[in-house]
Amino acid sequence: MDRMKKVPVKEQDPKVRAKNFNEVCLGYTEEEAVIEASRCLNCKNPLCVKGCPVSIDIPLFIQHVKNREFEKAAKVIAKYSSLPSVCGRVCPQETQCEGKCVLGIKGEPVSIGKLERFVGDWSRENNINLTDTEPKKNKKVAVIGSGPAGLTCAGDLAKKGYDVTIFEALHETGGVLVYGIPEFRLPKDKVVKSEIENIKKLGVKIETNVIVGRTAKIDKLIKEEHYEAIFIGSGAGLPKFMGIPGENLNGVFAANEFLTRVNLMKAYRTDYATPVKIGKKVAVVGGGNVAMDAARTALRLGAEAHIVYRRSEEELPARVEEVHHAKEEGVNFDLLTNPVEILSDENGWVKGMKCIRMELGQPDKSGRRRPIPMEGSEFIIDVDMVIMSLGTSPNPLIPSTTEGLDINKWKCIVVDEETCKTSKEKVYAGGDAVTGAATVILAMEAGKKAAKAIHEHLLKK
């Protein structure tokens, strides 16, 4: 073993996986996990923990893996996170735990994410009971939204003995974990459902098909249904469009629609009733993880997929691993390119996209170099389908139907950073509903903070 190098993880062959929806990364075997765990230096002052938004005791769980005490490892993680199999797969570890690992200075950091995933998968396969809860407190808390923020908040409060009910607008629980992130990155039945089952085993009740703001209002939940605290984790699901001509042509989709059809409604399977449209040549506009997911999904449905992004490769907001996987599978990257108009055939269908070449100027406020259109450089890409993946913003439904709930100019709910408390009494919020579109683990961190603050508040009463 070379201490400076990660134990490589097996993956499906790119040519094979580009045609199926099975998981790309196959994960570590027990042997591989033990060897990888033995690379950890077990630092006295572990920086990796500081890099983890939910502060998992990383060296401790890794030492357990090294000693083949997988159950103990699972129990260590369970203290901090109810979603290890999810986070091990979708966290951007390179900028979090692994980004801080001291081995990363001279060599490759410990594969903390893959080890967490291994432990999560192992405990599922071996039916480990992770449902220790404190005695019942007989206090009701409502959680709105069953995405990563809501699930974490609900799980933490249930462990403390609260009577928690999650209200979910869709027919399935999991939020972006079920409608957004594709099966080939995050298996739904195997991973997401079973981690949600674990949260239910803590005593959390889930009511699907309840749209807070329409089916029931926040004030009603407090006054008539007697919830003593409410956590809003409703996410940022409202898609953005560019506002260019031709965006309402047939064949132009928001990434959210395309991915919801495929992931949540399983439109890629012919035994499910929801249809999905797929072109021969598909342009995905944007450069984030959602754009990569959309392009790789389109490819799997048989299209030639292109990422159209206005900056250069260096500025792509997507994870390096996802860009790498997309390239391996044959996704094309049309960089420094920005659409200005979508062109129609005689039936109102997309037949092409007029783009303009961009060059990079000085860094803007985000620190990234600003793209500037090059005059006279317009050209046409022949595509028959366009997927807009320009980011999302919070849905205004809850703030607009709840009196006294303040939002900022980006329509995000305003909270106290430490406690996640909103301007309205008894109401807390966290995740994308507060920050705008961010990551799964940051949403979990907010859910955790809010659970702590709700607990402290209700203890005082």
Next chain:
Amino acid sequence: MFKIIKKKVLVPNIYLMDVEAPRVASTAMPGQFVIVKTDEKGERVPLTICDYDRERGTVTIVFQAVGYSTIEMAKYEEGQYFQDFVGPLGKPSEFLNEDIQELKNKKVLFISGGVGAAPVYPQVKWFHDNGMKSDVIMGVRTKELLILEDEMRAVADNVYVTTDDGSYGTKGLVTEKFKELVENQGKKYDYVVAIGPIIMMKYAALTTKPYGIKTIVSMNPLMVDGTGMCGACRVTIGNETKFACVDGPEFDGHLVDFDEAMRRQAMYKTEEGREKLKMEEPNQDKHHHHHGGCGCCGGEE
């Protein structure tokens, strides 16, 4: 799970169901809709709310079995359960925000086309329940497709039925009846609500425009989630893109881009490679309807 309390065949292929959904029934208002999903593998089908009973906790839906999903729905019997039934979705009808005293001074006309009678009914009933009268023109292709006539007569001031083939009521289109009422019978209307197939709503809006009568239509685009997260249902209203599921479904008919809406509704009509749809949805080629079907569309091509 949501229990079907009552099922009634109104006319061949058009079904009425009362579904037990207490949360939806407790907050439903005229103009809003629900999304129904029969089972694990079903799709999410938007249907306008026809009626609701807050005490019994039931919501009434009326739908025409035209596509794969509505044909599946029609197979469900009393006592069986739909897996998912979510709502109320969309904004309640605009007049619910208006001052009732002011509304009482207005003459309101409802125009329904085909199954559009189902979403029109709760609105007419709302006027009736609040001590106001309104007129209704109910248009259908032929007599056998007329639904909710008695119910409508019980709550409306005047009900005028038109049939394309003259088999009942006046022969002709709803727009012709409208012109006749205004031009020949001296009727004055301040406000028109037209709900039915998109082509009917388009012509209804075109007909009322020269008279300067405010006209509201209820759009029925393709939908997936119905909560504003996907944009499948986007429509152009006065050069602005709106999501029908959250900003609507009701809009000012004089501002709607109907041609775009019709084009977008047909998006999945030519879908290839979906064996199931081709085999089990024999009507899809000749039907104007979006996949899955919303109760708004009538027996009209």
